[in-house]
Amino acid sequence: MKTDDLISLLGTHTEPVKSNHLRNTILAAVAAGAAASLCLMLLTLGAPETFSGGEGLGLKIVGLGLTLSLVAAGVWFLLKAARPGKISRKPVIAIGLVSFVALVAAIGLLFSSHPATWGAMLFGPQWAACLLCIPFFALLPFTSIIWALRKEAPTSPTWAGAIAGLVAGALGATAYTLHQASMSIPFMIFWYLGPILICVAIGAMLGSRLLRW
Amino acid sequence: MLAGLDGDDRSHKALLTKLSTYLRAYFKRQLARIGQSSAEAEDLVQETLISLHVRRHTYDKSAPLTPWVYAIARYRLIDYLRRNKSASLNMPVEFADDVFVESDATAVDSGIDLSKLLSKLTPKMREAIQSIKVDGLSVSEAAKRTGMSPSMIKVSVHRGLKILSLLVREREPS
Missing domain, CATH: 1.10.10.10 (Winged helix-like DNA-binding domain superfamily/Winged helix DNA-binding domain)
Structure with a gap:
């Protein structure tokens, strides 16, 4: 085939492109994923616990703040990663640093309390639930985000997959937090960030396969 | 590019024609660098043109055009080398090279039917x-x-x- 023939093929009756098409596709996928994740939470775990005291509410707000800020940061990267071009590594490092600081804070909080309570603080009755539920609730958002990314043009599929995993994991954690606030801040940091990291790793692995174009 | 995105055929064709000359020179240069014949360059030019067209909605209208084109061209090149399992899989892909340094208008037929x-x-x-x-x-x-x-x-x-x-x-x- 001659290249000129191809150009006239591509350039005949070109459909106009809607502005903000990419952004709208991604945001719609994230919103649909979040809604699906919430529904899954309500279906499997039932209605959220009712508030009994002020402390539970406070922890819930801290937890939601943590997960929702991860969602927001992740979506911001997602919009960058969906376009061809280099992804700046700096913001990724920033998220890593924030997580590291959170971990250090968690360890600090542990050391400031009595060693006898460590076990209860870290391995409360819900740790296994966190580990299982967060990736489980992340499944649907991950699917919808990957589906949207496949229509775009990520030139670093591994990174794009990792970021999709981050957003999905953070959405899963949000859904879980909405159901039940955790027992303590160190618990939350360990058992939220851990499963989210697992989602990021799985996302990176799948991304390099699923996001080729 | 902007007029092409709004559905103006003439601008879109003009853009693709112009880009094809830069892409041809770029792929010939890259294939030569890794010791492959430049005969496949035309296939890569056409693959890239199709990608540019099909994914044109991923262009950010407020951003410069050249990095976007370069990223897609580079992606197509890496993808091509991966598919063809050439011996040059370890080639340095981060070479500071630009699509837009020279142009080459000598189109030949590609192997695409x-x-x-x-x-x-x-x-x-x-x-x-x-x-x-x-x-x-x-x-x-x-x-x-x-x-x-x-x-x-x-x-x-x-x-x-x-x-x-x-x-x-x-x-x-x-």
Whole structure:
């Protein structure tokens, strides 16, 4: 085939492109994923616990703040990663640093309390639930985000997959937090960030396969 | 580029023609650098043009055009080398090279056989692409000729081009 023939093929009756098409596709996928994740939470775990005291509410707000800020940061990267071009590594490092600081804070909080309570603080009755539920609730958002990314043009599929995993994991954690606030801040940091990291790793692995174009 | 995004055929063709000369020079240079014949450069030019067209909505209108084109060209090159499992898989892909340093207008035929690829599409898609893109009919004329609804025509062309861009990469080596 001659290249000129191809150009006239591509350039005949070109459909106009809607502005903000990419952004709208991604945001719609994230919103649909979040809604699906919430529904899954309500279906499997039932209605959220009712508030009994002020402390539970406070922890819930801290937890939601943590997960929702991860969602927001992740979506911001997602919009960058969906376009061809280099992804700046700096913001990724920033998220890593924030997580590291959170971990250090968690360890600090542990050391400031009595060693006898460590076990209860870290391995409360819900740790296994966190580990299982967060990736489980992340499944649907991950699917919808990957589906949207496949229509775009990520030139670093591994990174794009990792970021999709981050957003999905953070959405899963949000859904879980909405159901039940955790027992303590160190618990939350360990058992939220851990499963989210697992989602990021799985996302990176799948991304390099699923996001080729 | 901006006029092309709004659906102006002439600007879109002019842009693709201009880009094709830069891409040709770029791919020839890169293939020579890793010790491969530049005979495949035309295939890569065409694959990249299809990618640029099918993914044109990923261009950020407020950003410069060249990094976007370069990123797609580089991606197509890496993807091509990966598919062809060449000995140069470890080639440094981060070379500070630019698509836009020289241009080359000596087009040759690529190894891509359009009619063969079109025959792999579903009849609806093939008919829609044939009417709109090859014969240059308007959507309403094509709808009359094929008996499909105008929106069906548009969808078929859009999907057909995406599938073509896949077929181009999965074709048997010529």
